């Protein structure tokens with residue numbers, strides 16, 4: 096496939112390692128989905144082959160701040176378990192990378208090695224019951240009292256929350272300022288008065304999601320990331336990283352859907368012929384191939400570009416575009432795979448039905464499809480984009 100030409104040797108190697116690892120360790124993926132069970136016992140093993148260290152500095156035990164590597168790890172993992180991929184991504188591409196990018200030397204040396212080794216589980220806390228798409232205006236407050244901030248508020252839909260040791264929390268520090276009102280903090284579970292309520296979901300069921308309550312949690316000033324008021328910048332650049340990295344999962348689900356559906360269509364005989372011979376089926380398979388390959392080319396190019404121009408504002412609209420297009424295509428490809436597999440595709444022991452439920456998440460999480468369209472169209476309106 097042409098898209099593979101855009102991969103570095105390092106990316107090809109890690110893709111192969113993830114494939115070997117998942118082939119061996121993820122045999123119970125459909126059972127974990129049904130039981131809403133996340134095998135955290137695999138976390139240490141993932142750490143051994145570097146997976147918990149993606150997007151983290153190599154001198155601190157990570158695989159390096161390389162978004163192409165992150166995207167291909169997500170791609171290959173999603174073929175086997177999108178839910179475990181998302182859980183890993185929230186730990187390292189989201190929470191870990193924010194500390195890696197915005198943290199000072201002391202913060203990084205204190206937190207990154209344990210995150211990279213998979214010894215501590217990290218989560219990122221933007222969303223609140225009343226604050227979703229408008230994430231830059233959190234109701235959670237951090238009030239400075241001497242050497243501490245006191246954090247009060249509720250975060251919701253937080254991946255990893257039921258098991259997290261570390262929460263990266265965005266909170267309002269200055270209600271009087273429109274622009275520099277939010278700050279980001281590293282909050283340890285042990286700081287006290289943090290409770291978590293596990294939530295049940297339609298998809299990504301093996302990935303634990305929770306509501307987190309911060310009740311007068313005292314966070315040392317040295318745990319603030321950047322300066323007071325830097326929170327929105329840290330959040331927005333983090334969302335760009337998240338959207339590129341996690342779009343890899345959409346590619347993996349398209350790849351898995353195409354493989355399952357084409358294998359099935361080649362073997363399933365109806366009216367005396369394998370159904371792959373029928374034009375309606377060919378139409379669906381060719382659509383799936385095209386979506387997979389175009390989205391993959393676009394994602395790899397964007398990840399390579401990001402690695403060269405980290406944090407570039409010019410990449411925001413293209414990033415929104417890859418997230419928008421790949422997530423919608425992943426849902427559609429999974430749906431087509433179910434259709435090709437007929438009644439078998441509707442059964443719980445097949446992968447496309449899981450991909451379908453899991454892929455739907457990416458039209459919502461990390462910014463909805465509607466918000467992606469707003470980002471793209473605002474850039475066109477403001478002439479940030481050249482054609």
Ligand SMILES: Cc1cc2nc3c(=O)[nH]c(=O)nc-3n(C[C@H](O)[C@H](O)[C@H](O)COP(=O)(O)OP(=O)(O)OC[C@H]3O[C@@H](n4cnc5c(N)ncnc54)[C@H](O)[C@@H]3O)c2cc1C
Pocket residue numbers: 185218219220221222226227228229251252253254255296299304456459460461462463464465466469
């Ligand atoms: C499984 C799962 C895991 C998640 N993990 C995390 C996590 O780890 N950390 C975290 O912080 N969050 C997480 N989220 C939250 C996720 O990022 C939010 O759900 C998402 O940003 C949307 O926010 P909302 O659900 O409040 O929807 P809302 O913002 O309330 O949106 C509702 C609807 O209104 C539309 N809408 C909103 N504003 C506009 C507008 N201006 N123009 C047009 N349409 C608009 C939206 O597109 C959507 O269709 C997770 C969510 C899920 C489901």
